[in-house]
Amino acid sequence: MTLIESVRLRPILDSRGNKTVEADIETASGGFGRAAAPSGASTGEHEAVERPVEEAIAAAREHAIPRLEGAAYVGDQREIDQILHAADGTEDFSEIGANSAVAISMAAAKAAADVLGAPLYQHLGGAFRGRSFPTPLGNIIGGGEHAAEATAIQEFLAAPIGAPSIRDAVFANAAVHQTAGELLRDRGEAPAKGDEGAWAPSITEDVAFEIMAEATDSVADSFGFEIGFGLDVAAAELYEDGAYQYGTDSKSTAEQIEYVAEMVREYDLVYVEDPLDENDFDGFAELTDQVGDRTLICGDDLFVTNTARLAEGIERGAANSILIKPNQIGTLSDTVDAVELAQRSGYDPVISHRSGETEDTTIAHLAVATDAPFIKTGAVGGERTAKLNELIRIGDGTS
Numbered sequence: 001m002t003l004i005e006s007v008r009l010r011p012i013l014d015s016r017g018n019k020t021v022e023a024d025i026e027t028a029s030g031g032f033g034r035a036a037a038p039s040g041a042s043t044g045e046h047e048a049v050e051r052p053v054e055e056a057i058a059a060a061r062e063h064a065i066p067r068l069e070g071a072a073y074v075g076d077q078r079e080i081d082q083i084l085h086a087a088d089g090t091e092d093f094s095e096i097g098a099n100s101a102v103a104i105s106m107a108a109a110k111a112a113a114d115v116l117g118a119p120l121y122q123h124l125g126g127a128f129r130g131r132s133f134p135t136p137l138g139n140i141i142g143g144g145e146h147a148a149e150a151t152a153i154q155e156f157l158a159a160p161i162g163a164p165s166i167r168d169a170v171f172a173n174a175a176v177h178q179t180a181g182e183l184l185r186d187r188g189e190a191p192a193k194g195d196e197g198a199w200a201p202s203i204t205e206d207v208a209f210e211i212m213a214e215a216t217d218s219v220a221d222s223f224g225f226e227i228g229f230g231l232d233v234a235a236a237e238l239y240e241d242g243a244y245q246y247g248t249d250s251k252s253t254a255e256q257i258e259y260v261a262e263m264v265r266e267y268d269l270v271y272v273e274d275p276l277d278e279n280d281f282d283g284f285a286e287l288t289d290q291v292g293d294r295t296l297i298c299g300d301d302l303f304v305t306n307t308a309r310l311a312e313g314i315e316r317g318a319a320n321s322i323l324i325k326p327n328q329i330g331t332l333s334d335t336v337d338a339v340e341l342a343q344r345s346g347y348d349p350v351i352s353h354r355s356g357e358t359e360d361t362t363i364a365h366l367a368v369a370t371d372a373p374f375i376k377t378g379a380v381g382g383e384r385t386a387k388l389n390e391l392i393r394i395g396d397g398t399s
């Protein structure tokens, strides 16, 4: 039933106007799945390799597609993903490209769901999933690699932790985004946006913290539930010559740990991603020791959705949460392995978009399928609302 008849790959546009890989898979019984690879700007140095799109497509056509067409069954996701690894033959997908691999892997899952006539989250998670929803982390203000001349901290994220439903949570984040925009305009800041639709004004971190506190408080009052906020520091991008560079200011590792811990306490931050360099397991462990009982310390560039790096982090007490991005590791099976290792070890998985995105909604289904407590997928902008609106539909039972 689920035998693959054809795999087609094509370059399409992503939200930054760059090319990315889209895969279409058809099964012998007429099932169809389509998925597209996202793309990062602040990529971790240990991520699987994204190849230039035409090269990734040519290599996958040569090495992977002949092993899939007429030979593999989309219902067996692990088998599909093993074939992708075997066709690639490297540790990091540097032959067929993690962009080709992840598009094929996700398209196969969608084709399998189509054959079953089930929503993707149910195919991935089973009959008993679909009742619990992730809290969406909405990018409100940011800079780093996602916008020039803005904050050094990459993302200030609204976290509507008291929302009674996914729909309320999504609308609350959009309201925080609007409110923060108004507060910025009141201060005479031009309302430009960065790659993920967050406001990207030329303000200091101190001002960004104040605006986030004011915007989340005001929306929490009008919506009637608790809204906190958090950060993706993306600190590897700030780390140069052994110190963290904030414009003209520079912080040693000890100062960076002290600064982040102080912000966690002052603003009651619910979430802090990549507060230290991507190779600094010890620094992560120190910060987790100090504030890990009151906030999530999440490893993105530190773990790169890789079970070996996560296992090392667990061993060293380096965090209490992991960011999960399918294209960092290349297949859905590897992605789910990282989620499950995290959950078995008391680490919260946070399913995430990339700064370069498409209309693809796989991560919304993945978050519901794995009972992930959080999803990071922006607050506004078509490629972000694609996932948020899909979560609303899943919540309605109409996806």
Ligand SMILES: O=C(O)[C@@H](CO)OP(=O)(O)O
Pocket: 039, 040, 041, 042, 043, 044, 145, 155, 196, 232, 234, 300, 323, 352, 353, 354, 355, 356
């Ligand atoms: O650092 C991150 O978490 C992501 C998504 O927000 O950014 P990028 O895709 O550029 O790595």
Ligand SMILES: [Mg+2]
Pocket: 232, 234, 273, 274, 300, 301, 323
């Ligand atoms: Mg990050």
